[in-house]
Amino acid sequence: MPKLTTIKRIAWTLSALSLLCFVQVTLAQEKNEEKNQIEIKGFHFTPQTLTVKSGAKVTWINRDDDAHVVTSSDKKFEKSPPLDTDQKFTITAGAPGTYNYFCSVHPKMTGKIIVEKP
Amino acid sequence: MADYISHDHEHDGIDRRGFLQCMAWAGTGLLWTISGGVLASQTLARIASGKEPVAAATDLSFLQISDSHIGFSKAANKDVTATFKIALDRINDMPTPPAFLIHTGDLTQLSKTEEFDTFDEVLKSCRVKDVFYVPGEHDVLGDNGKQYLERYGKRVEAKGAGWYSFNKNGVHFIGLVNVVNLEAGGLGHLGDEQLEWLETDVKGLGTSTPIVIFAHIPLWAVYPEWGWGTSDSERALGYLKRFGSVTVLNGHIHQVLQKIEGNMSFHTALSTAFPQPAPGTAPSPGPMTVPAEKLRSMLGLTSVNYVQGKNAVAMVESTLN
Numbered sequence: 001m002p003k004l005t006t007i008k009r010i011a012w013t014l015s016a017l018s019l020l021c022f023v024q025v026t027l028a029q030e031k032n033e034e035k036n037q038i039e040i041k042g043f044h045f046t047p048q049t050l051t052v053k054s055g056a057k058v059t060w061i062n063r064d065d066d067a068h069v070v071t072s073s074d075k076k077f078e079k080s081p082p083l084d085t086d087q088k089f090t091i092t093a094g095a096p097g098t099y100n101y102f103c104s105v106h107p108k109m110t111g112k113i114i115v116e117k118p
Numbered sequence: 119m120a121d122y123i124s125h126d127h128e129h130d131g132i133d134r135r136g137f138l139q140c141m142a143w144a145g146t147g148l149l150w151t152i153s154g155g156v157l158a159s160q161t162l163a164r165i166a167s168g169k170e171p172v173a174a175a176t177d178l179s180f181l182q183i184s185d186s187h188i189g190f191s192k193a194a195n196k197d198v199t200a201t202f203k204i205a206l207d208r209i210n211d212m213p214t215p216p217a218f219l220i221h222t223g224d225l226t227q228l229s230k231t232e233e234f235d236t237f238d239e240v241l242k243s244c245r246v247k248d249v250f251y252v253p254g255e256h257d258v259l260g261d262n263g264k265q266y267l268e269r270y271g272k273r274v275e276a277k278g279a280g281w282y283s284f285n286k287n288g289v290h291f292i293g294l295v296n297v298v299n300l301e302a303g304g305l306g307h308l309g310d311e312q313l314e315w316l317e318t319d320v321k322g323l324g325t326s327t328p329i330v331i332f333a334h335i336p337l338w339a340v341y342p343e344w345g346w347g348t349s350d351s352e353r354a355l356g357y358l359k360r361f362g363s364v365t366v367l368n369g370h371i372h373q374v375l376q377k378i379e380g381n382m383s384f385h386t387a388l389s390t391a392f393p394q395p396a397p398g399t400a401p402s403p404g405p406m407t408v409p410a411e412k413l414r415s416m417l418g419l420t421s422v423n424y425v426q427g428k429n430a431v432a433m434v435e436s437t438l439n
Contacts, residue, residue, distance in 0.1 A: 102302035
């Protein structure tokens with residue numbers, strides 16, 4: 001009987017630890033996704049230069065009252081649809097390199113993503 | 119300001135400095151006509167009341183309307199369809215209607231089918247049925263202008279992204295498209311194909327042919343920091359330098375700015391949707407929210423009047439308040 005209690009304890013502890021790890025990983029992923037967010041506001045991309053690892057997700061969110069279209073300068077990713085206020089657009093960062101982009105509606109708006117090796 | 123000629127440098131009966139003063143009267147609803155070389159003004163209210171005789175119709179009178187942004191609904195204007203309708207009602211109330219309208223782009227906000235549908239439906243209420251268009255950057259989203267061309271390019275046999283020309287009463291009108299294939303960090307752009315077409319289009323015209331050229335983004339460097347200019351417009355304007363009268367009509371910036379350079383006069387129009395800040399007076403361009411009671415005073419239309427044989431044009435802003 002003492003053995004079973006001990007096994008039970010070990011099982012509960014392992015479960016708790018797994019849950020903790022899962023929560024940690026999830027929180028870390030969410031934090032990364034927040035870090036990889038580009039805000040479009042005041043006809044600017046902020047941050048203007050974002051550095052991410054290859055394979056990471058990058059999300060633009062439009063906070064302007066005007067629409068914007070995120071467009072890769074050298075077709076390294078698909079153009080976004082027209083983004084109205086509060087709409088988002090997400091890509092997965094590809095091979096390492098520099099990804100220059102701009103707003104094809106307001107081409108003075110430019111930004112850059114630097115993709116590093118994972 | 120008196121209604122007389124004080125500066126007649128070119129001895130043609132046109133007082134250009136006085137004319138500039140007249141053009142600065144944006145929003146006062148004055149109708150200026152050119153008759154026998156003398157500028158004469160009457161307020162629209164007095165004309166409507168019948169107390170003043172209306173001047174004989176000028177040889178050509180049309181109206182520029184711009185930036186209706188159907189589909190936009192934010193703080194700057196929650197009902198752009200209503201203000202567009204008010205603008206059309208103003209046209210309907212004019213004692214002498216313009217012969218046609220020119221819409222200098224941004225008919226819609228997001229190039230959506232329902233936005234184009236609403237625009238077309240509301241426009242039916244206007245008594246003026248002859249309308250010419252050029253697209254704004256908001257009209258070519260998602261499909262690079264395919265829907266715009268289907269709806270508005272076919273009638274005028276537009277080429278490429280939608281450029282074309284036509285003649286009315288001896289005046290040659292040219293619609294250009296400077297809102298597609300824009301490059302990072304750049305301004306509006308016409309492109310080689312369009313410029314080559316333009317060069318050919320005007321080649322055979324006599325220098326006395328009055329020219330009206332219209333495009334959405336300004337064809338002059340209004341404020342390049344905000345993208346308010348066209349990178350290759352100098353080449354276009356170069357083909358027109360030899361003409362005695364060139365009028366350049368643009369939209370995009372939602373405010374009236376004007377300049378005269380030699381025989382060329384440049385004019386940007388008010389929007390019927392929302393105002394934008396004056397160049398450099400805000401951190402960025404874009405919809406500008408003003409107190410509700412002030413909005414309609416910052417939206418409007420432009421009447422353009424030509425007199426045949428006189429190389430002069432009168433432009434009058436009318437606001438919606």
